[in-house]
Amino acid sequence: MRLHLLALLAKEPAHGYELKQALEQTFGAAYPSPNIGQIYVTLARLEKDGLVRAVDVEQSNRPNKKVYYLTATGREALTTWVEEPTEGPRVRDEFYMKLVLAPLTGIADRMALISRQRRHYLGLMRELNEVMERSESTVARLLVEGAMLHLQADLDWLERCQEELC
Amino acid sequence: MLKAHNLVKIYAASGVPVHAVRGLDLEIEAGEFVAIMGPSGSGKSTLIHMLGGLDPRTSGEIWLDGKRVDTLSESGWALLRRKKVGFVFQGFNLVANMTVADNVELPALLAGTSPREARERREQLLDKLSLSDRAEASPGQLSGGEQQRVALARALANRPALLLADEPTGNLDSRNTRDVLRLLGEVHRGGQTIVMVTHDARVAALADRVVSLLDGEIVDDGRIPRRKIAGAGEVIDLR
Ligand SMILES: Nc1ncnc2c1ncn2[C@@H]1O[C@H](COP(=O)(O)OP(=O)(O)OP(=O)(O)O)[C@@H](O)[C@H]1O
Numbered sequence: 377m378r379l380h381l382l383a384l385l386a387k388e389p390a391h392g393y394e395l396k397q398a399l400e401q402t403f404g405a406a407y408p409s410p411n412i413g414q415i416y417v418t419l420a421r422l423e424k425d426g427l428v429r430a431v432d433v434e435q436s437n438r439p440n441k442k443v444y445y446l447t448a449t450g451r452e453a454l455t456t457w458v459e460e461p462t463e464g465p466r467v468r469d470e471f472y473m474k475l476v477l478a479p480l481t482g483i484a485d486r487m488a489l490i491s492r493q494r495r496h497y498l499g500l501m502r503e504l505n506e507v508m509e510r511s512e513s514t515v516a517r518l519l520v521e522g523a524m525l526h527l528q529a530d531l532d533w534l535e536r537c538q539e540e541l542c
Numbered sequence: 543m544l545k546a547h548n549l550v551k552i553y554a555a556s557g558v559p560v561h562a563v564r565g566l567d568l569e570i571e572a573g574e575f576v577a578i579m580g581p582s583g584s585g586k587s588t589l590i591h592m593l594g595g596l597d598p599r600t601s602g603e604i605w606l607d608g609k610r611v612d613t614l615s616e617s618g619w620a621l622l623r624r625k626k627v628g629f630v631f632q633g634f635n636l637v638a639n640m641t642v643a644d645n646v647e648l649p650a651l652l653a654g655t656s657p658r659e660a661r662e663r664r665e666q667l668l669d670k671l672s673l674s675d676r677a678e679a680s681p682g683q684l685s686g687g688e689q690q691r692v693a694l695a696r697a698l699a700n701r702p703a704l705l706l707a708d709e710p711t712g713n714l715d716s717r718n719t720r721d722v723l724r725l726l727g728e729v730h731r732g733g734q735t736i737v738m739v740t741h742d743a744r745v746a747a748l749a750d751r752v753v754s755l756l757d758g759e760i761v762d763d764g765r766i767p768r769r770k771i772a773g774a775g776e777v778i779d780l781r
């Protein structure tokens with residue numbers, strides 16, 4: 377979450393609760409609803425690492441609140457994050473290891489492994505369908521759609537494995 | 543509702559016999575939604591055509607609503623389909639010289655539905671599939687995705703007890719697929735039985751059960767696991 381918070385702070389200084397709201401508004405149903413405690417912990421670490429700094433803002437009849445802003449080092453870290461290429465979601469595949477190795481052990485045959493995995497992926501796809509129905513923002517829908525396309529590719533690949541190995 | 547016992551299809555036209563379906567057993571309950579998956583050439587179309595009486599079986603039995611139907615004549619099948627089976631073909635099979643509206647209304651009219659009712663149902667279906675403005679077009683003027691949705695509307699026009707569909711979303715983009723998913727969801731909740739061949743996991747995921755074919759045989763037949771989830775965070779891992 378570190379870099380997500382840095383990105384939001386690059387837009388404007390904010391306190392913890394505002395960051396939580398900004399995440400919710402931007403990502404809608406697509407984002408695992410951020411926990412406020414986790415946001416404060418992350419902000420404290422970012423401050424310790426010199427990526428953000430906090431100023432105390434006095435409030436009339438409440439305790440002071442901390443408003444965070446991005447430092448030059450923070451902006452640099454953010455730029456590096458944005459500019460570096462991003463790893464695809466499945467560079468390593470544990471299922472593939474099972475598929476290749478399990479038959480050697482006699483624990484399970486490939487057909488059974490593939491069938492079980494297919495049902496599991498379809499179960500995930502059903503959940504994505506449900507999330508999609510509940511997603512109102514374009515940002516959220518695109519995220520879900522991306523996940524669906526990946527899952528479809530995984531299923532197509534299972535079919536290839538079945539054709540070649542079973 | 544629908545039952546196949548030791549169903550076999552051997553194509554022999556070209557000299558070398560092709561075993562497209564090899565002794566397959568399948569039992570589908572009323573109201574169930576079954577997805578049929580499998581690689582190209584595994585026998586999915588052959589199976590669903592046999593289940594709809596569109597391609598004769600080589601041997602084995604097919605039972606529909608407690609009656610044996612594999613022994614029916616072509617006209618017997620035609621009558622049965624009119625009454626209770628909707629079929630979506632992989633290649634659409636729309637009537638080329640009729641408008642979209644007439645294509646969709648025809649099966650209902652043939653089944654004896656009043657013209658007014660057939661028309662209302664047609665309007666509803668085309669609306670749900672975002673096709674209302676194409677009602678007066680002819681199939682030749684439609685994109686592949688549009689023709690595919692018209693074929694689905696036509697198959698549902700009669701509110702068939704059994705919907706058999708062969709790749710009904712193969713040509714659709716995401717938005718149109720969502721329309722189709724919603725409509726299929728409604729049809730399923732309404733209690734109609736659905737047997738659908740599909741490569742599209744979004745569609746298959748709506749099913750209660752998935753049957754996987756490989757080389758004309760069933761290699762898996764089981765329910766799709768269902769969890770209760772609270773939010774997207776449990777499904778998608780954002781870093
Ligand atoms: N009319 C036919 N004459 C001869 N062989 C046929 C005929 N129709 C299908 N086949 C063969 O039967 C096998 C199963 O074909 P089928 O069309 O049922 O596959 P499928 O699973 O629907 O594939 P796809 O995903 O490509 O639609 C294939 O080997 C195919 O070549």
Ligand SMILES: [Mg+2]
Nearest residue numbers: 586587588632
């Ligand atoms: Mg086919």
